[in-house]
Amino acid sequence: MVRQQDTATNETHIVIIGAGFGGLQAALALGKKLPDVQLTVIDRTNHHLFQPLLYQVATAALSPADISTPIRHVLREQKNTVVIMSEVTGIDVAQKRVLMRDGSISYDYLIIATGAHENYFGHTEEWQPLAPGLKNLDNAREIRRKLLLAFEQAEVETDPERVQKLLTFAVVGAGPTGVELAGAIAELAYKSLLPEFRHIDPARIHILLIEAMPQILGSFPRSLSKKARHELQKLGVDLRLSTPVEEITTDxxxxxxxxxxxxxxIWTAGVQASAAGQWLGAETDRAGRIKVLSDLTVPGHAEIFVLGDTATLMQDGKPLPGIAPVAMQQGRYVASVIERRLANKQSGAPFHYRNKGYMATVGRAFAVAYIGKVRFSGFLAWILWLLVHIIYLIGYENRLIVLMQWSWSYLRFQRHARIISRPERHE
Amino acid sequence: MVRQQDTATNETHIVIIGAGFGGLQAALALGKKLPDVQLTVIDRTNHHLFQPLLYQVATAALSPADISTPIRHVLREQKNTVVIMSEVTGIDVAQKRVLMRDGSISYDYLIIATGAHENYFGHTEEWQPLAPGLKNLDNAREIRRKLLLAFEQAEVETDPERVQKLLTFAVVGAGPTGVELAGAIAELAYKSLLPEFRHIDPARIHILLIEAMPQILGSFPRSLSKKARHELQKLGVDLRLSTPVEEITTDxxxxxxxxxxxxxxIWTAGVQASAAGQWLGAETDRAGRIKVLSDLTVPGHAEIFVLGDTATLMQDGKPLPGIAPVAMQQGRYVASVIERRLANKQSGAPFHYRNKGYMATVGRAFAVAYIGKVRFSGFLAWILWLLVHIIYLIGYENRLIVLMQWSWSYLRFQRHARIISRPERHE
Known part of the structure; x- marks a missing residue:
């Protein structure tokens, strides 16, 4: 039986579900602004994950621990904060209780930041086992294992058709994740692995990036999308645009x-919000994102906030994008709303996202970026990408180690984490 | 079907099974001495594993990749060497063929360096699933998951008996691995984790080291064993000497x-050699080690060498210990024997192990070591332990990263790799 967080005191209890970018920022801001409230953070894993670098784990450049920090380590100085590793199964809005698989917990304010997962558009059951997404460490480890094992098996395979199949890697969806992953697979294959194999013909390696729309990085300006396309092609990626995927099989x-x-x-073609919309019975968009009010609360529930990939909110006539900076700003915003409410102040301004720009990297020395109307691409954009990602990595040690491993990869084309984990069992 | 390594030419073909310390040294020495022979290295994983630091992975100080290097990366400059990732299932000594699960391969000379695994002394089936050993990365990840998850569960558990059970960690066997692991668990528990939990009573944490013999580090001089014992007790480890384990259950x-x-x-109470003795039908000792001749060949098979933990050989009236330096010296020795044979020289001197000393570490700043009659303990011995282990780590990048992570752990009591991987599924 889980410890019940119901206090006998009159202390306000704020519960945060999910310690991704949004939930963690909310927790940190609340810890600073309201050291006297009681704060509980629930996550189904024990670590905050720096998702934007998952593709580097999947391609053996970084270790899982390099992009993960224990949630309770990040929040260790906040003595009012309890971290619980558990799976939330629902919310009792009438009783104001969060239901977990091994207990429940009451709240005065609830912040839902449970993110999103891959959207297979009605084919989840058939396609997910065959084409993993890239949303968590298990995904990244599985992809790493598949990539590395394919080369090992191709090395000893004599049937040319099987070799061809083993060395064909198809990434579905050419958003930033798909583009970054395809570029990284190309570098792993041609630069790091190929020189160490004796029987693999480079002509057999085939890396595809398949996209239903007519351009890659659809949310980027045309000119940048075009530059990224040329760079991917230089790396050896076979682009298939305007090419919808109709079927996925084991073969x-x-x-x-x-x-x-x-x-x-590998499937990076779309996202589906977490189940929070169903927990609350709230109105959602097609991707399951809850339509929140301008203060990020759920209509009819001023005590429930939803943010990040689980929420949708219009700004300047468009829905806000599902990226880390939006979730982080929303996390801090929600903390300030709760602070005002507890101080009985008038409600403040509605949430407004301050655009920090967009970037995507292609391979080891090229990126595209734009901030407002300013666009840049190439090596300098890549340096910017590198700095931004290292600065936002939680944990000083992680930053140093990641910087070191990147320098090494960059200088030597070597990859640090080429472990084939969870090998097939033949015992 | 696996590529058949049978050449039409008259080139000599040397096959090495296992790329641990012994096999890898043999491969490197043969690559240097005999660049014109054909060399094949077979291993069931794709990486060489630095086993002496596995306990650091199990206790979240290092990442799996920090102590692993792809075998083909180590051997990439040897153009005569082919690396195969496959599982060996047997040896056809009459036909001189190594049988793998997906093919077979012929040899002129065979070097068997397949190591050892845990010995549960007749209880493998019942005890192994409940009490993992510490021989490979899967073991280390499993132990790490158990340790970290126990704290997460204890944080929300209210039943005092269950809390007590969750926070009891029993290491069975007080050889160097058991001693190092128990010390590292104590530091992980008391120094790294405890300060970050809100509901865990330090008095409930119980770390046991259980040993059937009357002293820990049985192979070490008495005085050092005693010093290590005091150090372990200072760290909070409950030593149970002369205490044989009679039963292991899920509880x-x-x-x-x-x-x-x-x-x-966790089981570190004994080792059992790999199945190579059965493959060859050769005479073995009780732990399954093949009794090799003084040139490390198998009696009756001058073309088959066995080394490391899979072989046993007497020197100065005692069997050689199952440690990395023995295996490494044997690997280089076997390479020189084959070189002499191919050059039609007289056979050289029998194998003689040059003792490099023994060491074990207890916690983050204490080790015991002896070389011949010289004994030392304490901080200086620990610095020596540190240097030796870093120098022998394969791969420059690994050395730098491990040194950095150790420095960080040492200064901050923080542990880099606190990921709970493979969480239980509740979907």
Missing amino acids: GVIAGGEWIPANTI | GVIAGGEWIPANTI
């Missing part, structure tokens, strides 16, 4: 009517 | 007649 993928035998298929 | 362990409820039990 390959059908895309744009063409049958492509492929050993490794 | 705990019976040792010396006492029932000890324990959530985490």
